Amino acid sequence: MKVETNPWGRWREIGDRVFVRRNRTLDVNAGLILGDERCLVIDTRSSEREGRELYRAVRSITPLPYVVTLTHSHFDHCFGTSVFAEAQPDCEIWAHERCRAELAASGVQQRMEIAGWLRESGEEVLADELDAVTVTLPNRTVNAADVSLDLGGRQVRLHHPGRGHTDNDLIVDVPDADVTFLGDLVEQGAPPSFDHAYPLDWPDTLTRLLDQVGRVVVPGHGDTVDAAFVARQRSEIAQVAELARKLPPQLEDAELEWQANRLAVGGAAGFIALKRAQEHLAELAQLQ
Numbered sequence: 001m002k003v004e005t006n007p008w009g010r011w012r013e014i015g016d017r018v019f020v021r022r023n024r025t026l027d028v029n030a031g032l033i034l035g036d037e038r039c040l041v042i043d044t045r046s047s048e049r050e051g052r053e054l055y056r057a058v059r060s061i062t063p064l065p066y067v068v069t070l071t072h073s074h075f076d077h078c079f080g081t082s083v084f085a086e087a088q089p090d091c092e093i094w095a096h097e098r099c100r101a102e103l104a105a106s107g108v109q110q111r112m113e114i115a116g117w118l119r120e121s122g123e124e125v126l127a128d129e130l131d132a133v134t135v136t137l138p139n140r141t142v143n144a145a146d147v148s149l150d151l152g153g154r155q156v157r158l159h160h161p162g163r164g165h166t167d168n169d170l171i172v173d174v175p176d177a178d179v180t181f182l183g184d185l186v187e188q189g190a191p192p193s194f195d196h197a198y199p200l201d202w203p204d205t206l207t208r209l210l211d212q213v214g215r216v217v218v219p220g221h222g223d224t225v226d227a228a229f230v231a232r233q234r235s236e237i238a239q240v241a242e243l244a245r246k247l248p249p250q251l252e253d254a255e256l257e258w259q260a261n262r263l264a265v266g267g268a269a270g271f272i273a274l275k276r277a278q279e280h281l282a283e284l285a286q287l288q
């Protein structure tokens with residue numbers, strides 16, 4: 001008899017004292033890494049209600065003081081941050097410097113857009129939750145240089161590998177457990193998300209990562225994967241970049257949609273990806 005196990009809402013230890021928790025909303029992942037003196041929480045979910053739930057889940061595992069890391073500036077990864085900041089007032093909140101800049105410049109705008117979109121989809125309760133979010137800015141930033149965090153008897157590395165899903169994706173490496181958290185640079189169970197992406201740069205960013213990732217790779221959404229999965233998703237995104245470079249500039253949307261249907265990432269994601277790539281190609285052409 002096949003036993004169905006619900007993959008959501010529980011911690012799974014995927015390496016020595018390294019945990020991942022898949023959350024049902026958007027199938028988004030949160031991570032938890034334990035040191036001897038403090039722990040690291042990776043991403044805080046989409047709202048303060050969800051942040052509180054995650055906070056309680058962290059406390060079900062450890063009483064240690066925590067550090068928070070945000071993988072990028074999208075609401076589903078960082079809108080629960082205020083819960084962690086309030087519960088521990090000296091809390092370090094790490095992110096890429098452009099993640100901080102993006103949240104400072106347009107975090108409130110993002111909140112309004114997502115709440116509006118939820119309301120239009122009939123999700124009144126979730127929309128109200130979004131409206132109630134206090135956008136909390138990171139207070140520690142990473143730029144071009146790697147950052148090593150000492151959790152007590154264990155070091156984790158934060159670094160930005162280049163533009164991809166956004167311009168502010170941050171990777172968390174746990175070398176002694178052979179685990180890497182990639183944020184939305186990789187997605188399992190859904191196509192990569194291109195709304196704020198750099199499809200022309202993304203394949204090279206993943207290429208640079210391929211020989212660095214651990215045995216276990218945690219995507220921003222979905223089940224854990226491995227380097228072979230990252231390589232396959234890299235090929236799919238490279239296919240987008242190649243097609244975008246071949247197409248004539250300023251194609252009509254109908255033509256782009258038709259072209260997108262040929263892509264392995266699927267027509268819907270592919271259309272957004274081709275639009276973004278065409279915008280970037282037009283910018284590059286203007287610079288020449």
Ligand SMILES: [Zn+2]
Nearest residue numbers: 072074184193
């Ligand atoms: Zn994202």
